[in-house]
Amino acid sequence: MKSFLVVLSASLVACLPAGDAVVPREPRPVLGLANITLAEFDDDAGGLQGRALQGPHMNANFPDPTLIWGDGSWKAYSTSSDGKYIPVAVSDDAQTWSMTNVDALPDPGSWVHPTDRGIWAPDVNKNDNGLYVMYYSARRDGGSRCIGAATSWAAMGPFVPQAQPLYCDDAAGGVIDPAGYDDGVNRWIMWKDDGNSLGGATTCQGGQPSGDYKPTPIKIQRMARDALTLLDSPKVIMDHEGRNNNGVVEGPSIYKVRDDLFVLFYSAHCYSSDDYDIEYAWSDRIDGYYGDRGILLRTVDNRGIYGPGHMDIDPNGSFIVFHGRTGPNQGGGGTRYMYSAQLTIDGKRITF
Ligand SMILES: *[C@@H]1O[C@H](CO)[C@@H](O)[C@H](O)[C@H]1NC(C)=O
């Protein structure tokens, strides 16, 4: 059988005109951003207690934003900020936002470390029963960062945490940046193994680099339609390329362009550096390895956005949110503002 196949493929190649042996791949779509808008939160919702502010609120730290359409308006959530575990902003058009006084996750869960309670990078999905499921990353008491899940029938919360974390991996350095995706058939969760938290050659933590870059793979795992039950096992879909990206890739978010074409958005470099950016890569399967990397947005694009990153795309693919600083060289302590934008594919906006 084997020799028959060899003969067959040899004769097929022989039939092709010289130079045509490699089938040219269809060109990738061209991705772009339109209507990039800095979210200047207004004060309508009375969320900014204790601050005498007139007009737009210009100083809202809203790192690692995520957005979803739910209960009649857009909702955006961020990493712990402004005295809340999970702040929420609302919008009718995904461009003009109001900060609310709501903490969507007033109780992060009994498994979370009692004092180190910064909750990072939430992601909210709606499951088939209409239940909102929030993934987030928090330090486990006695361990590294894990992914937690919390549920609410209302998009504003309060989200109620599950008794145990959804997923942990101490050996990998912890797991952060969870993101859910429904490809229409299966639900998935992605995250980043937080390898650079173990040190190694990256300088994101400001320490002395030593040895090799630790792997920071982005992984994906299939979930049941409840968006709460893990199925199968995790697969690596991307990793950093060493010094090229300071040994870090993180902040994944996937979008299905066609049934046979998926794009993975992610950030590379240290979040505290102006090199932090929004990149993308392609795969013909949602859980395949993503390649042909490109850059969607970075500081040197001269849009006045420094270290843009941690992009999330709405499930319909039209709007995105990400964070960025408004001045150079501010480091990890600089305010990370939320920006929104519209994704374009081959120059066209996405419509439904
Ligand atoms: C997203 O798409 C779904 C159906 O594909 C639709 O029901 C929903 O209204 C859309 N949401 C927004 C915000 O466009």
Ligand SMILES: *[C@@H]1O[C@H](CO)[C@@H](O)[C@H](O)[C@H]1NC(C)=O
């Ligand atoms: C940019 O915003 C304008 C005004 O809302 C809208 O008409 C236009 O379609 C948007 N562009 C894209 C590419 O979505």
